[in-house]
Amino acid sequence: MTEPMTADQARAVVYDAYTTGLPQAAAAKLLTGRATPAWVAHEYAALRRRGVSSMAGQQTLFDTEAAE
Structure with a gap:
């Protein structure tokens, strides 16, 4: 049986x-x-509303300057 997901875990997925x-x-x-x-x-x-970019994760993932 799996443990239930907390609200914080669900928010992290979202x-x-x-x-x-x-x-x-x-x-x-x-x-x-x-x-x-x-x-x-x-x-x-x-x-x-908080101004979080819907592409923020992609920008981080493909940030070539951070890889240097």
Whole structure:
């Protein structure tokens, strides 16, 4: 039996999905049974309001200057 996911863990999944440019539906699918699509939409909206870039994770992943 798996342990239930905490709200902080679910938010971390949503944050990672958002910052790598995944659509809300994909993030909701990652959290199937742990969070509703409405909750994921709320979290995406909160990240947008906070000014978090939806491409921040991709920019970090492909940052050639950081690799030097």
